[in-house]
Amino acid sequence: MTDNSDGIGGLTFDKSKRSWPNEFNIFFALIIIIVIFEALGQILPYMNDQSFLFDTKDRFDTIFNEARLKIIILQVAIIGIIALGVTQVIITAGIDLSSGPLVAATAMVAMSFAQTELVNGNPNPKALFGTWAMDLPVVVPVVIGLVFGAFIGAINGTFIAFLRIPPFIATLGMFLVCRGIALWWSSGNPISFPTESYKFIGSGMMPVVWFLSLAVIFHIIMKYTVYGKHTYAIGSNEDAARMSGINVKRHKVMVYMIASMLAAFAGIVLSAKASTAQAGMGEFYELFAIAMAVIGGISLTGGRGSIIGTVLGAMVLGVIRSGFTFIKLDGSYQLMAMGSIIIAAVILDQYRQRNRA
Amino acid sequence: MSSEIVLKTENLTKHYGGVHALVGANFEMKKGEHVAIMGDNGAGKSTFVRQITGVEQRTSGTVSLYGEEVNFTGPLDARQAGIETVFQTLALADDLDVPDNLFLGRELTKWNWLGPFRRLDYKAMREATMQGLVKTGVKIPNIKNSIQNMSGGQRQCVAIARTATFASKLTIMDEPTAALGVQETAQVENIIRNMKEQGAPLILVSHNMRQVFDLVDRIVVFRRGRIVANLNKDETDGQDVVAYITGVKTGAEYEGAA
Numbered sequence A: 001m002t003d004n005s006d007g008i009g010g011l012t013f014d015k016s017k018r019s020w021p022n023e024f025n026i027f028f029a030l031i032i033i034i035v036i037f038e039a040l041g042q043i044l045p046y047m048n049d050q051s052f053l054f055d056t057k058d059r060f061d062t063i064f065n066e067a068r069l070k071i072i073i074l075q076v077a078i079i080g081i082i083a084l085g086v087t088q089v090i091i092t093a094g095i096d097l098s099s100g101p102l103v104a105a106t107a108m109v110a111m112s113f114a115q116t117e118l119v120n121g122n123p124n125p126k127a128l129f130g131t132w133a134m135d136l137p138v139v140v141p142v143v144i145g146l147v148f149g150a151f152i153g154a155i156n157g158t159f160i161a162f163l164r165i166p167p168f169i170a171t172l173g174m175f176l177v178c179r180g181i182a183l184w185w186s187s188g189n190p191i192s193f194p195t196e197s198y199k200f201i202g203s204g205m206m207p208v209v210w211f212l213s214l215a216v217i218f219h220i221i222m223k224y225t226v227y228g229k230h231t232y233a234i235g236s237n238e239d240a241a242r243m244s245g246i247n248v249k250r251h252k253v254m255v256y257m258i259a260s261m262l263a264a265f266a267g268i269v270l271s272a273k274a275s276t277a278q279a280g281m282g283e284f285y286e287l288f289a290i291a292m293a294v295i296g297g298i299s300l301t302g303g304r305g306s307i308i309g310t311v312l313g314a315m316v317l318g319v320i321r322s323g324f325t326f327i328k329l330d331g332s333y334q335l336m337a338m339g340s341i342i343i344a345a346v347i348l349d350q351y352r353q354r355n356r357a
Numbered sequence B: 001m002s003s004e005i006v007l008k009t010e011n012l013t014k015h016y017g018g019v020h021a022l023v024g025a026n027f028e029m030k031k032g033e034h035v036a037i038m039g040d041n042g043a044g045k046s047t048f049v050r051q052i053t054g055v056e057q058r059t060s061g062t063v064s065l066y067g068e069e070v071n072f073t074g075p076l077d078a079r080q081a082g083i084e085t086v087f088q089t090l091a092l093a094d095d096l097d098v099p100d101n102l103f104l105g106r107e108l109t110k111w112n113w114l115g116p117f118r119r120l121d122y123k124a125m126r127e128a129t130m131q132g133l134v135k136t137g138v139k140i141p142n143i144k145n146s147i148q149n150m151s152g153g154q155r156q157c158v159a160i161a162r163t164a165t166f167a168s169k170l171t172i173m174d175e176p177t178a179a180l181g182v183q184e185t186a187q188v189e190n191i192i193r194n195m196k197e198q199g200a201p202l203i204l205v206s207h208n209m210r211q212v213f214d215l216v217d218r219i220v221v222f223r224r225g226r227i228v229a230n231l232n233k234d235e236t237d238g239q240d241v242v243a244y245i246t247g248v249k250t251g252a253e254y255e256g257a258a
Helices: A022-043 A064-092 A097-110 A137-163 A166-185 A197-202 A206-224 A226-236 A240-243 A248-274 A284-294 A307-326 A332-357 B044-054 B077-081 B098-102 B112-117 B122-136 B152-165 B184-199 B209-215 B240-246
Strands: B007-015 B019-030 B036-040 B060-065 B083-086 B170-174 B202-205 B218-223 B224-231
Touching: A022 A307, A064 A097, A064 A206, A064 A226, A064 A248, A064 A284, A064 A307, A097 A137, A097 A248, A097 A284, A137 A166, A137 A248, A197 A206, A197 A248, A206 A226, A206 A248, A206 A307, A226 A240, A226 A248, A226 B112, A240 A248, A240 B019, A248 A307, A284 A307, A284 A332, A307 A332, B007 B044, B019 B044, B019 B224, B036 B044, B036 B112, B036 B209, B036 B240, B044 B170, B044 B202, B060 B152, B098 B122, B098 B152, B122 B152, B122 B184, B152 B170, B152 B184, B184 B202, B184 B209, B209 B240, B218 B240, B224 B240
Parallel strands: B036 B202, B036 B218, B083 B170, B170 B202
Antiparallel strands: B007 B019, B007 B060, B218 B224
């Protein structure tokens, strides 16, 4: 089939010639960070030779410190759900700053339809609506929350795709609007006491189950469907995508809608986990979600990155957070370290791009 | 005989405000013919191409494809009608590989009931890509490579293979070798010869006299927005063409036009 007679090069399809996937690099970075904390546990005098991830209690049934592993992934699961959507937005060369406040707004909206009528035999002290909105089946608040998210996403997408407002500005505006909605919805009062079935959505390891199953679903969608291919194409070369017949505007609206629905779902899970909804919820979530994507190798210039990368990026953030707690450094150091790592990730990404060109 | 005429324009005119970029262009090409469009910068070559491919809307005149009058509202319309264009700025997505780019916007899919989430048929697209590349004689070391890892010549070849793979009724190339090296230019020219053998009609916009004489049957010269010559390759030479381009001569049938 191939013909090399003119010496310019043959025509081959060679799987072994695939370039080194960036996900491996992030995975190695994750391992290195774990090793560093493991070593610090042995070296630092006040740590008494504790192990970061391994079980040191000499029980025979486990190798790893399961409690810590669970906490690491549970801590990042809810923001991770947002990051799955933000990843898609960034791949189209956009950005979504509105997801954090949208988490709070959705938590308020959904929770107000998830309240239970009687708390220990007394009327719900935090009741927002009348009894008609009490003890509804769990699908009602979930669907209302997701529709609310889709609505916000549709507005974001319409402003960005049809009115050509830069994504940064459009979603910055929506950031404030959503925080406003969250405060206005119940005049700033928390909404509490949800039904048992609503609580279940966020109970125990359920956030992790949601995060990982949504990650698998969106990994498949981004890699194996037309939606995914067009998302990459738009981020890679929007003009080429348009010339090729892709309805770029409609597609962008869809991407922002999906991202906002994921953020809305994160709000539902968060309020279910906390059994309460408050207007101040989800502070900085949008930034941490973007950080997960960036650490995971999603290029801010669009076109490159994967869901696997974002999941690894989420794990990196989770391990750092847990590691700093482990070596007993407080939150202020964590923020400084995370900030440095985000900047380092972008520098590495730019360096790789320059090497390629 | 009308079906033997691939493309025909009558009195094709385009004004940009007060600028008459294209005036009364009458152009015709037959099946299997390769025609070159030559002329100085600003002579109206690209304007002519943009009117045919629907990138811009003409001021007046008609365009017919295979005997039928067409009115394209955009480049997509033209593509669906079978006019494939290799633009000067390559419309390729840098982060995608060769099959992805060939099938961008017209992916082969399975499970179509899933709407936008229908599944990509990677295997079928890969096989069709290989066939298309063999057919056009395009050689690319590894089609799984993303476009950004390719040389300028390889990129151009991908763009050309895309137009050729989709067995279009008419291919238009706007200076396909302007940015390429010697070897890469040779490769692109080979592809064009291949298309000639297969009888695929082509309009080639080029500044390269040697290339034009090597590849095409007929040369149409534009000057200051008008067609000033329609020359058979065998009846002309480089100096003659230059004379038409620079305005020293004007074709008999176009006297008084320019």
